[in-house]
Amino acid sequence: MLTLLIYQFRQLKKAKKVNHKLIYLRLGAFLAVLLTLFIPFIFQQTFFPFYRFGMFAEPVSRDIQKEHFAIHAKSAQGLIYSDISAWVGIRKSNMDYLLRNYYYRHELDSLLRRTAALLPDSSSLTELNVLRIMNTDTTKVARLEL
Amino acid sequence: MKSQKIISAIFFLTPIVVSILYLVFFRSLVEKSYYDQAPGWFSEMVEAVYPRFEVEKERFELSFFQNKADQIVIRFGLVSLFLALLAFKNTQSRLFSYYSRPLSKRHFNALYYIFYLGLLAYTWDWYQDFPQLTRMSDFYQGVHIFRWIGLDILNLKTFYVLFAAYLLSLLLVLLKIKNVLFSGLLALLLVLFQGYFFSFEKIQHSYTTLTYASLIMPFLIFEKKVQATSVSLSFGLFLIQLCIASAYFLAGLEKILVSGFNWASAETFRTYIQLHQQPWGMAVADSEFLSHVLPWCGLLLQLGFISILFSKKASYAILPLGILFHWGTRLLMGIGSFFSTWIFVYIFFLNWDKIVLKLSSKLSSVRKSKNGR
Numbered sequence: 422m423l424t425l426l427i428y429q430f431r432q433l434k435k436a437k438k439v440n441h442k443l444i445y446l447r448l449g450a451f452l453a454v455l456l457t458l459f460i461p462f463i464f465q466q467t468f469f470p471f472y473r474f475g476m477f478a479e480p481v482s483r484d485i486q487k488e489h490f491a492i493h494a495k496s497a498q499g500l501i502y503s504d505i506s507a508w509v510g511i512r513k514s515n516m517d518y519l520l521r522n523y524y525y526r527h528e529l530d531s532l533l534r535r536t537a538a539l540l541p542d543s544s545s546l547t548e549l550n551v552l553r554i555m556n557t558d559t560t561k562v563a564r565l566e567l
Numbered sequence: 568m569k570s571q572k573i574i575s576a577i578f579f580l581t582p583i584v585v586s587i588l589y590l591v592f593f594r595s596l597v598e599k600s601y602y603d604q605a606p607g608w609f610s611e612m613v614e615a616v617y618p619r620f621e622v623e624k625e626r627f628e629l630s631f632f633q634n635k636a637d638q639i640v641i642r643f644g645l646v647s648l649f650l651a652l653l654a655f656k657n658t659q660s661r662l663f664s665y666y667s668r669p670l671s672k673r674h675f676n677a678l679y680y681i682f683y684l685g686l687l688a689y690t691w692d693w694y695q696d697f698p699q700l701t702r703m704s705d706f707y708q709g710v711h712i713f714r715w716i717g718l719d720i721l722n723l724k725t726f727y728v729l730f731a732a733y734l735l736s737l738l739l740v741l742l743k744i745k746n747v748l749f750s751g752l753l754a755l756l757l758v759l760f761q762g763y764f765f766s767f768e769k770i771q772h773s774y775t776t777l778t779y780a781s782l783i784m785p786f787l788i789f790e791k792k793v794q795a796t797s798v799s800l801s802f803g804l805f806l807i808q809l810c811i812a813s814a815y816f817l818a819g820l821e822k823i824l825v826s827g828f829n830w831a832s833a834e835t836f837r838t839y840i841q842l843h844q845q846p847w848g849m850a851v852a853d854s855e856f857l858s859h860v861l862p863w864c865g866l867l868l869q870l871g872f873i874s875i876l877f878s879k880k881a882s883y884a885i886l887p888l889g890i891l892f893h894w895g896t897r898l899l900m901g902i903g904s905f906f907s908t909w910i911f912v913y914i915f916f917l918n919w920d921k922i923v924l925k926l927s928s929k930l931s932s933v934r935k936s937k938n939g940r
Contacts, residue, residue: 469761
């Protein structure tokens with residue numbers, strides 16, 4: 422890419438009757454676009470804002486790809502709440518990613534403490550549980566008493 | 568011409584050398600990295616560019632990552648071969664003159680106002696999300712570039728001040744006051760806000776093509792300014808079109824490179840549908856015919872979208888199919904929206920010269936008929 426750029430600049434120097442400013446700009450922009458578009462998908466988060474597009478490219482062939490996590494809350498009255506996103510102000514879609522990443526980083530206890538700190542004082546919740554759900558298996562993987 | 572061929576040869580030979588180096592030295596490092604036995608410099612490099620590796624290796628087996636590493640080399644080879652072909656076939660002037668799009672003043676003005684008014688419509692309410700961001704500050708990770716430059720989560724007041732600067736820039740751009748400068752600032756602020764939205768371990772692709780377009784728009788405006796004639800050729804417009812078309816094309820290509828044509832099987836399609844549990848999706852999954860046909864339609868559209876760059880006629884089919892594709896994804900999987908920004912950016916493929924002329928002639932005929940009464 423750099424070689425092409427140097428080559429193009431040399432060509433431009435030879436030509437006299439061109440708008441150099443404009444051509445340099447076009448050239449730079451073109452190379453930037455090419456560079457950013459071909460970033461492999463695993464680096465989709467690495468070169469923000471130059472995303473990569475490969476949504477759903479991987480066929481779901483492993484059970485682990487169907488795994489998901491959920492926080493369930495228990496109230497003093499024994500009621501179970503399966504979605505506490507409205508109370509803590511974190512979108513469910515965001516929470517799903519946080520749960521999975523914290524689980525694999527072995528930091529679920531810390532996630533639960535941080536989540537509990539976001540609960541309003543008026544909530545009568547007594548317990549937060551993180552569930553790992555894969556196919557028909559559900560496992561409780563973390564618990565915090567409030 | 569001679570040096571052009573030398574450059575082309577360099578680009579042709581580079582992927583061969585890189586592939587040999589990869590197979591001899593680097594492929595084994597992927598395995599070592601998976602088992603935490605890689606040399607420090609390699610582990611640090613992986614940590615820097617692919618921090619999700621630590622989480623993902625708990626979920627997937629070694630072959631998954633070896634396949635991904637192979638993909639990087641294959642992709643690099645494809646880009647290099649593409650550049651070799653480009654260098655062989657074109658001089659820079661030929662490249663620009665061939666791909667630049669005619670852009671009259673009327674066309675430019677219509678596109679300019681529609682784009683920036685659209686940007687306003689899509690982003691005016693982002694300030695409502697700032698309290699949530701500051702509330703979630705304990706979960707803040709920072710996207711890569713933020714971590715590298717040490718950008719921490721901002722306090723609410725700073726978010727509001729920056730958003731006011733964003734809206735002011737947008738207003739100045741719409742008033743065409745120092746519009747190259749302010750469109751650039753606007754694009755940077757747009758990227759900054761999205762950076763914060765995506766700093767909580769999840770990114771979204773909803774605004775991708777809109778962001779690319781806003782990053783290139785300052786180039787397009789500058790280009791128009793330095794060209795005095797009323798009808799001129801715009802390379803900036805081509806770059807925006809290239810970004811949009813490539814986003815689709817690469818999404819399709821990624822599927823082929825990762826999964827082969829097996830991706831379009833009814834079984835894979837049904838699994839995705841079942842993961843999202845949308846009522847329309849579940850109904851479609853019951854149909855044997857649709858489960859076989861729809862994934863092929865989606866894949867062919869993504870791969871074929873790039874043809875819009877080379878044929879005007881293709882846009883008559885591709886754009887409506889693109890709209891159906893996004894609406895279909897919304898209905899069947901609940902992803903995106905009916906007013907998706909991906910659909911909005913199709914404005915860059917429309918001939919606004921013709922549209923404005925037709926609209927104004929219709930308006931004048933309506934006025935005449937009213938006056939006649």
